[in-house]
Amino acid sequence: MSKPYRDGLPISPEKFVDQLMRLKRGSIGRREFLGLTGLGIATAVMARELGIMPSPAIAQEGLGDRMSIATWPNYHDPATFENFKAETGVAVEVNVFGSNEEMLAKLQAGASGWSLFVPTNYTISTYKKLDIIEALDMAKLANFDGSQQDQRFTSEGTIDGVIYAVPKNWGTTGFAVNTKKLTKPMTSWKEFWDTAMAEGDGRTMVHDYQLTTIGNALKYFGFSFNSLKPDELAKAEELLLKVKPHLFAVSSDYQPSMRAGDAWMTMCWTNDGAQLHRDIPEIAYVLGKEGGEIWTDFYAIPKDAPNKPAGYALLNYLMDPKVAVKEHLANGAPSTDARVNALLPKEVLDNPILYPAAELLKPLEFGAAATLTDPGRAELMARFKSA
Amino acid sequence: MRSNVLRHHLLTALLLGPATAWLVVFLVLPFVAIAVFSVGERAPEGGYQAAFTLAQYANLPARATAFWNTMVLAPAGALACLLVAYPVAYFLALRAPERWRLILLALVVIPFWTSLLMRTYAWMYVLGGRGIPALLATIGFDDVRLINTPGAVLLGIVYGYLPLMILPIYVSLERLDRRLLEASADLGATPLSTFLGVTLRLSLPGVMTGFSLVMILLLGEYLIPTLLGGGKVFFIGNALVDLFLQSRNWPFGSAIAITLVLVSVVVLIAANRISTRLSGARRVDLI
Numbered sequence: 001m002s003k004p005y006r007d008g009l010p011i012s013p014e015k016f017v018d019q020l021m022r023l024k025r026g027s028i029g030r031r032e033f034l035g036l037t038g039l040g041i042a043t044a045v046m047a048r049e050l051g052i053m054p055s056p057a058i059a060q061e062g063l064g065d066r067m068s069i070a071t072w073p074n075y076h077d078p079a080t081f082e083n084f085k086a087e088t089g090v091a092v093e094v095n096v097f098g099s100n101e102e103m104l105a106k107l108q109a110g111a112s113g114w115s116l117f118v119p120t121n122y123t124i125s126t127y128k129k130l131d132i133i134e135a136l137d138m139a140k141l142a143n144f145d146g147s148q149q150d151q152r153f154t155s156e157g158t159i160d161g162v163i164y165a166v167p168k169n170w171g172t173t174g175f176a177v178n179t180k181k182l183t184k185p186m187t188s189w190k191e192f193w194d195t196a197m198a199e200g201d202g203r204t205m206v207h208d209y210q211l212t213t214i215g216n217a218l219k220y221f222g223f224s225f226n227s228l229k230p231d232e233l234a235k236a237e238e239l240l241l242k243v244k245p246h247l248f249a250v251s252s253d254y255q256p257s258m259r260a261g262d263a264w265m266t267m268c269w270t271n272d273g274a275q276l277h278r279d280i281p282e283i284a285y286v287l288g289k290e291g292g293e294i295w296t297d298f299y300a301i302p303k304d305a306p307n308k309p310a311g312y313a314l315l316n317y318l319m320d321p322k323v324a325v326k327e328h329l330a331n332g333a334p335s336t337d338a339r340v341n342a343l344l345p346k347e348v349l350d351n352p353i354l355y356p357a358a359e360l361l362k363p364l365e366f367g368a369a370a371t372l373t374d375p376g377r378a379e380l381m382a383r384f385k386s387a
Numbered sequence: 388m389r390s391n392v393l394r395h396h397l398l399t400a401l402l403l404g405p406a407t408a409w410l411v412v413f414l415v416l417p418f419v420a421i422a423v424f425s426v427g428e429r430a431p432e433g434g435y436q437a438a439f440t441l442a443q444y445a446n447l448p449a450r451a452t453a454f455w456n457t458m459v460l461a462p463a464g465a466l467a468c469l470l471v472a473y474p475v476a477y478f479l480a481l482r483a484p485e486r487w488r489l490i491l492l493a494l495v496v497i498p499f500w501t502s503l504l505m506r507t508y509a510w511m512y513v514l515g516g517r518g519i520p521a522l523l524a525t526i527g528f529d530d531v532r533l534i535n536t537p538g539a540v541l542l543g544i545v546y547g548y549l550p551l552m553i554l555p556i557y558v559s560l561e562r563l564d565r566r567l568l569e570a571s572a573d574l575g576a577t578p579l580s581t582f583l584g585v586t587l588r589l590s591l592p593g594v595m596t597g598f599s600l601v602m603i604l605l606l607g608e609y610l611i612p613t614l615l616g617g618g619k620v621f622f623i624g625n626a627l628v629d630l631f632l633q634s635r636n637w638p639f640g641s642a643i644a645i646t647l648v649l650v651s652v653v654v655l656i657a658a659n660r661i662s663t664r665l666s667g668a669r670r671v672d673l674i
Contacts, residue, residue, distance in 0.1 A: 101633040108434045108635060130432055202532060208618055210633070249535050249617025260516035262534055373432050378634030379449065385629065386452040386621035 067310035068093040070103055070117035072297070073253050074275060077330030084317055090310045098252035099209040100372065107132050107302055114302055115311030118168060121156040121296045122211075122367035128159050134301040135162045140312040143319035148338040153296040156366075165298035166319065169333035171270030172356065172364060173212050173293035176254075180282045181264040189219040189288035193243055195265065201246045205254045205266035210381040211367050212267055212293060213240070213250075219290040226368035233380055240384045250385055258283060274332025274353045285353045291363030296336065418648070424641035433635025443642035450643060453626040460622065461605035464544040465552075465598050471545055472552035472597065477586075479553070480560035492557070495550050503547050507614045510546065514539050514615070535617030543611040548604060552597035559593025560586070588665075595662030602658070603651050623647055 073096050081092040095114065097103050100123045106112045108130065119127060127133040138144065144166050146154075157165035175192050182199055186192065196204035206213045215225035217236040227233060248263045255272055257263035259280065268276070273285030299318065301311045317323055321339040328335050328344060334354040335341055341349065349355060371377055425443055430436040447454075475495070483491055498506060512518050514533040523531045533539055563586065571581040609624030618625070623643065630640035 099633060101635065104433065105632045105635045108432075126432055205617075244619070247617070247619060248532075249619060251613075251618050256511075257515070257534075262516040262520075262532060375429065375634065375636070378636065382450070382626065382629055382634065383452075385618065386450065386456070386626065 063088055063090050063310045063313055064307050065089055066091045066093065067115040067307040067314065068095060068113050069314070070095045070097060070106070070112070070114045072097060072118060072269075074255055074272060075118070075331050077326050079330075080318070080323060080327055083323075084314055087317075088310075088313060090307075090313065092314065098207075099211075101210070101378075104372070110304065112302060112304070113306055115305040115307040116299060116301055116314055118297050119165065119300055120367065121153075121298065122369050123372055124156050124165050124298060124300065125159060125369045126372055127300065128164055132303050133164050134303050134305070134308070135164055136166065136301065137312070138163060141166065141316050141319060143316050143321075145337075145339065150336045150338070153336045156296070157298050157300075165300040166315070167336040168297045168299055168318070169271070169328065169331070170294070170296040170336055171333045172287055172361070173216070173267065173269055173295065174273065174285055174287040176258060176266050176268035176273050176276055177284050177286060178258065178261070178264040178280075178282060179284050181261075186286055187289050189216050189290050189292065192265070192267075192286075192288065193217065193220050193239060196243050197246045200265045203248050203262075203264035204243075204246065205249045205251060205257060205263045206243075206247060207252045207254075207267045208250050208385075209252050210377045211371055213384070214377055214380060215367075215371075216267060216288065216292055219288055219292055222290055225291060225293055225365045226371055228370060228374055228376065230376070233376060237380050237383065240380075241387050244384060244387050269333075270354060271331045271333035274351065277353055278332065287356055287360045287364075289360070289363070291365060294361065294364035294366055296366075297333075421641045421644050424637050425645050427638040427641075429636045429638055433637075435637040438638075443638045444646075446639060447642065447646060450623065450626045453621050453623045456621055457606055457623040460540075460620070461602050461608075464541065464548075464605045464608075465602040467541055468545050468548050468552045468601050469594065469598055472549055473556060473594070475549075476553045476556035476560055476590075476593075480557050480563070481586075495553050499550050504610060506547065507543055507611055510539070510543055511614055514542075534615065535619065537616070537620065540612050540616040540620055543615040544605065544608070547611060548601045551600045551604070555596040555600070556590055556593040559590045559596075563589055591665045592662055595658050595665070599655055599658040602654060606647060606651050606654070 067090055069092055071094060075096075076094070081094065085091050100120050103117060103119060104123060104126065107114075107117075107127070124133070146163075149167060150170075153170040154167045157163060157167060175186075175189075177186060181203070182195060184191075184195070184199070186195060192204075206216075214233070214236055217239050218225060218227050218232060220239055221232070221235050223229075223232040223236070227236075249257065251257075254263060254266040254268065255276065258266055258276055268285060270285070273283075276283040277285055299315050301308060301315070305311050318327065321337065321343055324335065324337060324340045325343040328340060329348070332354065335344070424435050426439050426441065428436045428438040428440060428442070479488060479491055479495075511534060514520075516532075516534075519533055520528075520531045567585050567589070568581055571585050572578075576584065607624045608622050609628050612618070612620040612622050612625060627640055627643055627647075630636045630643065
């Protein structure tokens with residue numbers, strides 16, 4: 001589409017008034033009408049979507065010119081997708097989510113439009129049960145080497161010997177604290193919740209995510225992170241309702257608030273903790289000594305992926321250790337792949353946020369599949385949020 | 388003669404056709420789908436499973452808090468919007484110099500050209516720690532928190548829906564017969580009683596239109612409480628989003644959606660009745 005070079009330039013005051021007066025007289029040109037009403041852009045977009053005016057991309061054979069990925073906030077090196085586009089001609093649209101439930105909901109509803117997505121370990125069996133993810137064709141993933149993967153983190157991607165998902169990275173769920181604002185050292189979930197109601201009043205964030213918010217409230221009492229027992233959940237609910245009026249926000253996108261200094265403490269995933277600490281050293285990352293979550297995020301391809309060839313191509317690209325290492329440096333989550341670890345600088349491997357001490361890792365639990373579909377936990381979360 | 392009647396019918400059908408097709412495809416069919424979902428059951432892994440039960444409706448009290456919040460906050464938000472909008476509309480219609488009027492009106496409407504999401508995000512930065520609180524810190528007020536407060540939500544609501552309130556009031560004030568104001572003054576009324584007895588009274592149709600427009604949109608609001616309220620203020624819109632996107636309880640979500648539609652219709656009818664009565668039995672068309 002040809003565009004006059006003036007499009008998008010700011011309008012001068014004289015021209016604005018001139019145009020306004022012309023509109024007042026009821027005189028309007030076709031181009032102006034389309035521009036002012038947005039119909040011009042709408043038509044252009046629709047023409048493109050409907051394939052009437054395909055964009056002239058130099059696409060690689062069979063990959064198309066675009067695909068879409070569903071993933072988590074602050075989770076990739078933006079350069080990765082730029083480089084992928086430069087190599088293959090495929091533009092990657094990134095959709096960001098706050099919970100696995102949301103991803104599952106979109107896939108269940110159908111026509112999500114994703115050709116690749118990033119589910120967490122405990123959800124994969126449900127996706128398989130619902131028959132909405134692809135058994136991966138490993139021949140198309142030459143860069144993946146199962147023998148180099150740390151088996152502690154990768155088992156849930158394989159069901160009955162078939163690989164449905166390959167790992168992106170692992171991590172933990174702890175909390176981040178701005179130690180300039182909250183000076184008392186903290187080491188446990190009990191302290192997290194108690195501080196939220198005291199010094200951290202009005203400055204604490206919890207995830208908008210049942211698994212971790214309920215799970216870490218359960219840890220206050222020393223129950224399992226994955227508990228489905230009604231009496232244990234009732235105690236967690238009591239705590240959550242008590243804390244609710246003291247919270248700053250219920251949101252899984254906590255980096256902006258932590259960076260701006262609005263929030264002083266938040267539930268936090270490894271990668272966000274590493275990024276926050278890297279940029280703002282006074283923000284510390286703490287693992288509750290009672291335990292909590294350890295997780296692996298995987299890559300998987302939906303059965304109804306509109307562009308499977310590109311999905312496979314991007315996945316294979318991401319499995320290349322040289323690419324993956326940049327992803328890990330950018331997002332700050334530890335790798336499951338020995339080939340990647342070999343390329344990571346020593347200070348990253350020594351970073352206790354990424355690689356916590358063994359005794360801190362020991363009490364952590366992987367999320368359990370049942371929590372994802374349990375209506376009891378879902379309703380508890382709804383009561384907490386509406387309280 | 389006959390062919391004329393026929394042609395007339397054909398023309399009517401042609402004119403109504405597109406709108407009817409649009410409404411059937413984008414309003415009636417989805418509504419029917421939601422009604423069917425609402426008597427179904429949640430599948431074990433979430434989603435919908437065919438059934439015929441009223442259990443979802445019986446479960447409505449589980450979202451009573453969300454309904455209550457909405458029923459309180461929607462009228463309160465609309466009222467706050469009205470209080471800000473009326474003086475602006477009054478100024479625009481009756482006080483602003485003729486030649487400025489169009490430009491001022493344009494200024495009211497221009498923000499609407501940007502999506503509400505963008506404008507609300509902008510407020511997140513203005514109210515967030517690097518915005519106004521940072522300015523306040525330079526003059527000695529440390530650690531002021533503006534974002535994620537009820538005040539921030541109210542501000543977002545008033546800001547977001549202001550044009551929808553200003554425009555109908557402006558229209559009804561602009562149509563006001565100035566001679567009535569002069570007559571009122573001639574008959575000895577004070578400016579205040581002229582305003583209350585004539586101006587306000589005659590602008591009530593516009594007020595009610597604006598009020599119901601804003602109120603109906605607020606009944607389904609979820610963006611502003613999420614972004615400016617930190618997800619702590621839970622509207623029925625938020626309950627709906629969670630039921631579809633988090634717990635994937637489509638039947639329950641559908642039952643709530645149907646209830647919300649019914650409530651909105653009741654509100655609309657009530658608003659129409661009230662405004663008809665208040666404006667002296669003049670028929671008023673909403674929207």
